Amino acid sequence: MPESLSPAAPLSWDQLQALAAPEPDRVRGATNAQAQLRLFCSNESDVRVTLYRDHHAWCPYCQKVWLWLEEQQIPYRIRKVTMNCYGDKEGWYRQRVPSGMLPALELDGRLITESDEILAALEAAFGPLERCLEDPEVRALRQLERRLFRAWCQWLCYSGEAGPASEPAERHFDKIADLVDGALATHPGPWFLERFSSVDLIFTPYLERMGASLSYYKGYGLRHRHPAIDRWFSALEQRPTYLGTQSDFHTHAHDLPPQMGCCLASGSEAQRACARQIDQGPWLPGEANRAPGPDDHDLAAAPGALPVLETRQLEPPGAALEALARVLKHRQSLLAVNPHAGAGLDQGLACALTRLVTGEACPPPAGSAAGLRYLRDRISVPRDMSLHGARRLRQALESTAQLDPAVGTPSRIPIPTSHRRDQDPRGFALA
Secondary structure (H helix, E strand, O other): OOOOOOOOOOOHHHHHHHHHOOOOOOOOOOOOOOOOOEEOOOOOOHHEEEEEOOOOOOOOOHHHHHHHHHOOOEEEEEEOOOOHHHOOOOOOHHHHHOOOOEEEEEEOHHHEEHHHHHHHHHOOOOOOOOOOOOHHHHHHHHHHHHHHHHHHHHHHHHOOOOOOHHHHHHHHHHHHHHHHHHHHOOOOOOOOOOOOOOHHHHHHHHHHHHHHHHHHHHHOOOEEEEEHHHHHHHHHHOOHHHHHHOOHHHHHHHHHHHHHHOOOOOHHHHHHHHHHHHHOOOOOOOHHHHOOOOOOOOOOHOOOOOOOOOOOOOOOOOOHHHHHHHHOOOOOOOOHOOOOOOOOOOHHHHHHHHHHHHHHHHOOOOHHHHHHHHHHHHHOOOOOOOHHHHHHHOOOOHHOOOOOOOOOOOOOOOOOOOOHHHHHHOOOOOO
């Protein structure tokens, strides 16, 4: 930070822009959620595939196909479509796919829907990822994935308050998860087969969502309870393809209720402790967000509670500068959709970004905390940035909001549970 600048003053927008990470190569570089074209080592004339997926990277079936294309390095175009839960479906897509379902894929001019049929068509055109989908061992593991999915849905969506009524659903999920753990332990490596394969891609979307949702709504540590699943996630977190599509617990905890119909919290002390950490932080080691209140409990001290285990990947260099660049790119759109934008939010955002890149406390204008927290709650991973970039940004926004000198700052606007129209992609898509 320049010596002449007081630590209490925010950096200017020009100074912040000069610090931001440069735009990476979205087309030939690492897997990322912002690309509209992926070529790897090919030419655009080689593209035979167009993937239609959701704007926000929330759709698990889209993630499965997306990962397959990235792992196989098949050149493809991306067209992003609005999911019903966060906006109106585009008319052009309804004309192309009357059902509106996602994902869809165009291969050599032929349109295919249903993710399993898409994978089968891609496999027929480009060859399998390690083992054919119809291989007997692969088919058995695919059936196990569906059993786990059904057990998860039953517990998450139909079993609410902790107690005797919900225990059978929890025990059943735990039993099926043990079977998955056993399947992973069959081979010496971390994967379901001898090497990474389509089976791992098929399990990835929902195991990721299970880890997030069960921590938030049930206080259940999927990776703590099942060591082979933890080992599998740790290996995934070494793959750039996965890191480019990986979401975080906060995003999934709040994008799932409209998609699932509902997600029922158990209400146990462990569950409330996990949800509080995911929502309110701290998101970074060694950080503290606020003085304890009468309803606060230390996470490790809550009966049955486990620390929230979101990732074992160490933060890579440049996470803060990545977050800075992404906010600067969409700054005007972010201000336009924020209901608290009039309360000095632009300067408050500069204060938060100054904290992000310098670590210095920078008090925001009075009344800006609500707007900073509105943004904090609506960071979407990986649509906006990586998991680690989001952690850095959330912590900077919250730490800055706590310095708001106003008394009686407006309370945060809750994240909707029946829809996510607060995440309408219009205004951002063309940026």
